[in-house]
Amino acid sequence: MSTTAISVSASPRKKTTTLTFRQKKERGEPITMLTGYDYPTALALDKAGIDSILVGDSLGMVTLGYENTLPVTMDEMLHHARAVARGAKSALLVCDLPFMSYQVSTEDALRNAGRVLQEGGMDAVKLEGGRERADAVRAIVNAGIPVMGHIGLTPQSVHQLGGFRAQGKTASAAKRLLEDAQILEEAGAFSVVLEAVPAKLAEYISRRISIPTIGIGAGAGCDGQVLVVHDLLGLFDRFTPKFVRQYANLHETLHNAFAEYIDDVESKRFPAAEHTVEMKDEEWEAFLREA
Numbered sequence: 412m413s414t415t416a417i418s419v420s421a422s423p424r425k426k427t428t429t430l431t432f433r434q435k436k437e438r439g440e441p442i443t444m445l446t447g448y449d450y451p452t453a454l455a456l457d458k459a460g461i462d463s464i465l466v467g468d469s470l471g472m473v474t475l476g477y478e479n480t481l482p483v484t485m486d487e488m489l490h491h492a493r494a495v496a497r498g499a500k501s502a503l504l505v506c507d508l509p510f511m512s513y514q515v516s517t518e519d520a521l522r523n524a525g526r527v528l529q530e531g532g533m534d535a536v537k538l539e540g541g542r543e544r545a546d547a548v549r550a551i552v553n554a555g556i557p558v559m560g561h562i563g564l565t566p567q568s569v570h571q572l573g574g575f576r577a578q579g580k581t582a583s584a585a586k587r588l589l590e591d592a593q594i595l596e597e598a599g600a601f602s603v604v605l606e607a608v609p610a611k612l613a614e615y616i617s618r619r620i621s622i623p624t625i626g627i628g629a630g631a632g633c634d635g636q637v638l639v640v641h642d643l644l645g646l647f648d649r650f651t652p653k654f655v656r657q658y659a660n661l662h663e664t665l666h667n668a669f670a671e672y673i674d675d676v677e678s679k680r681f682p683a684a685e686h687t688v689e690m691k692d693e694e695w696e697a698f699l700r701e702a
């Protein structure tokens with residue numbers, strides 16, 4: 412086992428809030444966000460000093476093996492949200508509302524957003540869509556629940572978009588995205604994710620709205636950045652989007668560790684003496700006499 416010391420701050424950080432997001436934008440300080448779906452990852456992200464953890468419905472693809480995010484349920488989101496909430500105490504915790512948990516009615520949207528805070532221990536919800544979600548955003552915000560918007564490539568609309576494709580590449584599509592961002596701001600969203608849109612458009616939108624933009628595949632002009640943690644760690648085997656920078660290759664690390672374990676067991680190098688439980692000789696002898 413590695414004994415490499417990792418430098419982490421000893422005292423707990425101040426809790427990041429939606430106000431922190433706003434202040435960071437005003438000061439021009441980039442906001443850091445990554446997805447997280449379980450306790451150990453949340454613990455490591457929080458200790459590393461991440462501003463915000465997104466329990467994204469991408470968990471359906473990277474941890475549950477679904478083809479896309481559409482099958483993900485509220486119960487699955489809440490299960491992962493609770494694990495993350497147990498691990499992270501300082502980061503702002505945002506949880507995706509899954510497909511069909513907010514599209515049918517404003518009442519559904521509000522009830523499910525409430526569950527994310529009450530049952531999932533999260534601080535805020537995220538939902539996909541622009542103008543068509545303005546009423547839902549308004550209702551959730553009016554109930555005191557912070558909402559993060561998400562426009563551009565919205566994975567829950569993958570079939571309508573014709574695949575996981577970049578958005579906002581024509582003048583009219585770009586204008587519509589700007590308007591959507593403004594509508595979400597006006598509806599009370601505290602922040603908005605811009606996914607897979609041209610960098611110059613993302614930067615323009617970021618300057619035109621007062622709430623922070625969080626980019627994923629949207630260039631450096633956003634107020635913050637988010638990535639799917641499995642992409643960053645090299646833990647998702649199916650594909651790596653072009654906009655990802657991979658900081659580790661954990662898939663390979665896991666493969667090598669598992670192969671080494673199998674080899675150790677098969678060749679009887681594991682378990683060794685230091686992995687076994689001792690028993691006093693007299694107890695063992697008494698046992699043998701009585702057995």
Ligand code: KIV
Nearest residue numbers: 446467468469604627
């Ligand atoms: O579900 C998710 O992980 C997301 C990010 C890609 C922004 O929505």
